[in-house]
Amino acid sequence: MISLNPEQRAAVEHADGPLLVLAGAGSGKTRVLTARIARLLETGVQPHRILAVTFTNKAAEVMRQRIASLVGHEPVGLWAGTFHSVCARLLRLEADRTDRTRSFTIYDENDSQRAVKRAMEEVDVDPRRWSVAVLRARISDAKNALVGPEGQVVTAFDPLSRVTGEVYPAYERILASCNAYAFDDLLVRAVRLLEGDPHVREKYGGRFAYILVDEYQDTNHAQYRLVRVLAKVHGNLCVVGDDDQSIYGWRGADIRNILDFERDFPGTTVVRLEQNYRSTGSILEVANAIIARNRSRVEKRLRTDRPDGCRVVVSALRDERAEAAWTIRRIESLRDSYTLGDVGILYRTNAQSRAYEDALRGARMPYRVVGGIRFYERREVKDVLAYLQLVVNPADDMAFLRAVSWPRRGVGAVSLERLAAGRSRVAAGMGADGSLLAAAARADEVEGLPVAAAKALKTFAAGIESLRTLLPEAPAVDVAEECLRAFKLRSALEAEEDGEDRVDNVDELIAGMVSFSGEPLEEEVGTEGGGLELFLQHVSLLSDVDQYDPEEGVVSLMTLHNAKGMEFPVVFVGGVGDGLLPLGRSAETAEGVEEERRLFYVGLTRAMDRLLVTHVARRWRAGSSMPCAPSSFLEDLPEHAVERPMFGVAVGPPGRRGSSSFRSAPRATWATAAGWTGGLDAAVDGGDFGWRYDPSMGGVDSTPVGTDPEPVYDYSESQEPFELTVGGRIAHPRFGHGTVVALSGDGMGTKARIEFDESGVKTLLVAHAGLRPAPG
DNA sequence: GATCGGTATTTTTTT
């Protein structure tokens, strides 16, 4: 059994009735959740009577594993996943009671936006006057608040709302006709199903005797309603969260969900976990000081038994390149005590990763960026997925348009326009559905279509149709491989720029398919389509964090948002400057600033031993360099827990008041520093803003990083516990055994050319290929 | 119908 402190034990052993666990950062809440589920199982609760909602799929997976090791067997039948994946499963299982089939497609933001655009065309809303992105976001907000299309028009006072009210219903029609759900729809439709259909409500409400929700402070209204309706029957709802870590207000998360929990669920037992097991005293002191400045919060103070440890380092650098270079030198100096996998670099916006990446690459230090462009959003991956989606869900027009347009087959925008215009007629004549694919199959009946285009469309449709015949029998991988073959997709990719990389990515997609086993859930055994539809729905809901492997042994880079729930012995928080943290737009309202402060707090509390915060004097944004004052958040640092290293010495222009130094700046200096920005601006106009770095003081100069050949890290060693050498024998999850014939590139870009015993020669990205030493 | 090149627009964070 896990060892627990009294509060944790109380949460774990709490019997029935609502339970609110207010769990501060690093207070062992995952431990509590896991232990609680394990205990429920040990007391004889059947796994399928439990629903655990986590914030990421990864967290669900980890939880499942830990439970398995605690109770000694797989918790078969336990539902564990994100709100979105749980809802998707519900909608799949109960598809008969919805207007979609179980093979529905899940549209990502991109697909949704394209659907919104089509909706706008339908109802004649000028896309030049109204931003598609804004309208999509508006509708998304409405959905997360459970406001349907009809709810918009009624409250339409301002023009934007009125336009939204026009577009929303058309958008809904398009989604329905494509047999697709947007992300938000998964929540909306699941709630509607549970609240509106007594049969479904009783089935699942009755089934889930115990419901546990992690990160409850980040639930939105739809999620709250989902939890409420499900927990109604048994009332055994356990939520875990921390109002200080609520960072998703911008996507509808309502902090009141957690603040009002006791009122919403009478008879709630409250457990507070304020003992932090993660961070040193200094780190916690700094984090506490920062978050204490928020006005709207439940008063609490995390404590730790750990010694104070090193002071928190706060450093001012010239620009983001210097910041990145400084960060790398710090990592190097910490290498005696820590491995690269111990290091996390956190920042506010994805764009900030770039400077770090350049520097890391230059230093040959292996790293991994979590977030940014997701793997499944890469163009070539999406293209291949579009084919598969179309095979599984022939009504999916977005997939059709994407697949039919790549590779080029002589069907352009005009022909597709004609096809769309002619489809209802074709459909009416045939009794077929109104999908573009169905129309394409009868393209010769569409008026005004060039003969060549019609022929190409028919061939395409026939190709998809023949893949469909494989569905009931063939495993997902076989369908995919046959698809690649039938449409010659691999060679189409090879012909493109970066073709090799793209092929590698597609190979990785296939490999992922092989290792995907679906969830061991009895309801879904015997699923048609060889699991392809499950796989597609699964990857639609995967985030980059889900792919993150903490064992990889490389430096991790991610946004503060993505860092939620993680911890690192060494944490760098970069770009802590005005306009970035708090971020410009968010800083316009008091609530916005408070959320940004919570975000900063989340970042600070990820650190176990060492915390280093940096900010820069100038930052590139939208193509030009802008002065950047230290973040106002830095004014609240308790100086005795902080160390300001002696470099990044600012030397203002002669005669200016801004000749202050950051060197061991006492608190008062920060006021000066803020005022000094004015001096900086003035100096910039003069063409020289007067920063000087003295390398002898350990300072960072602006020499391009990477010209220095030392030090070199062996990427293969740090990533995997074996060495990749030319001539070595390896095993690949999909291609089987093979011999390495060449290695090229470095860092994340390391590629291995491998001659496989059965599948021939392939070039793979080592970082993604999942290679292992061949047994024996 | 496809390709090229220009211009406009964009940067918040993500399931």
Added chain:
DNA sequence: AATACCGATC
């Protein structure tokens, strides 16, 4: 700086 979208040309 980078991308997306649009229009003109082949």
